[in-house]
Amino acid sequence: MGSYTISEEQNGLLLFTINRPEKRNAVNYEIMDGLEEVLSVAANKETKALVLTGAGDRAFCSGGDLSVFHKLRTADEAAVMLSRMAEILTRLLMLPIPTVAILNGTAIGGGCEIASACDFRLGRKGMQAGFVQGNMAITTGWGGGSILFEKLPSSIALKMLGDARLYSADELYELGFLDYLYDGDAMCQCISFLERMLDKETAVLSAYKQLVTKKWMASSLPERIAAEARNCATLWGEEVHHEKVAQFLKK
Numbered sequence: 001m002g003s004y005t006i007s008e009e010q011n012g013l014l015l016f017t018i019n020r021p022e023k024r025n026a027v028n029y030e031i032m033d034g035l036e037e038v039l040s041v042a043a044n045k046e047t048k049a050l051v052l053t054g055a056g057d058r059a060f061c062s063g064g065d066l067s068v069f070h071k072l073r074t075a076d077e078a079a080v081m082l083s084r085m086a087e088i089l090t091r092l093l094m095l096p097i098p099t100v101a102i103l104n105g106t107a108i109g110g111g112c113e114i115a116s117a118c119d120f121r122l123g124r125k126g127m128q129a130g131f132v133q134g135n136m137a138i139t140t141g142w143g144g145g146s147i148l149f150e151k152l153p154s155s156i157a158l159k160m161l162g163d164a165r166l167y168s169a170d171e172l173y174e175l176g177f178l179d180y181l182y183d184g185d186a187m188c189q190c191i192s193f194l195e196r197m198l199d200k201e202t203a204v205l206s207a208y209k210q211l212v213t214k215k216w217m218a219s220s221l222p223e224r225i226a227a228e229a230r231n232c233a234t235l236w237g238e239e240v241h242h243e244k245v246a247q248f249l250k251k
């Protein structure tokens, strides 16, 4: 089995699963390939909604794969990876169909950024999530900060990003980051959450989604996401960031 799976589910749902539970579903280049693939499939087939989740019950996604990306030493080297993922999250954000992140477990750093790019976030009771990039002396670098400021009140978004701490599922729901808390069968709960939307014509859902994507385009959100990646790359190249990553890898 590869690092990800793509499956067509009932009700016209397309399901992308990060399948690296042994690495807490950390994102590597293969996962980026998979996300690019599923976004192309979702844009071209009769897909009613795209759902992202992680394999196993420990993590949705633990962000960038530090054992791979710590090899990126300079700002220029980091910018290539960060910009590619920022482009992927921009495509995910702008997809003209509903998108859902099923947070089956912990979401850390870039994992929270991926979840932010989805229209809805369903959190398993007991999960935790945190934009911990600040603890690694960098910012979000895949667009998650710019997107969070679009989706949450700026005071809440800035507190979550600046505190760089883990939040409980209940806290995340109270803050408005999670749209629904579930336990039991994740896909069953996801279909129940989407049920009334899924019986609408695709054209209706697409038209509603375009009301918000046009707003984001008008406010140059894609360009702001690209600038976020470039700014993160500058911080990435600093020695303090490399020391923080080395500490994690040594543990």
Ligand SMILES: CC[C@H](C(=O)O)C(=O)SCCNC(=O)CCNC(=O)[C@H](O)C(C)(C)COP(=O)(O)OP(=O)(O)OC[C@H]1O[C@@H](n2cnc3c(N)ncnc32)[C@H](O)[C@@H]1OP(=O)(O)O
Residues within 6 Å of the ligand: 022, 023, 024, 026, 058, 059, 062, 063, 064, 065, 066, 067, 069, 106, 108, 109, 110, 111, 132, 133, 136, 139, 140, 141, 142, 248
């Ligand atoms: C722009 C995005 C940005 C970037 O790309 O740099 C980021 O995403 S920065 C944030 C990067 N992510 C992290 O800092 C998370 C690091 N991981 C953890 O904090 C924990 O692993 C946690 C909370 C996700 C899960 O903790 P738990 O105790 O359940 O598991 P372990 O820590 O024992 O980890 C199990 C196993 O997975 C490996 N692992 C976990 N996360 C990553 C990761 N992000 N990259 C690479 N590998 C990861 C960990 O090393 C263990 O491997 P093992 O071979 O068993 O030692």
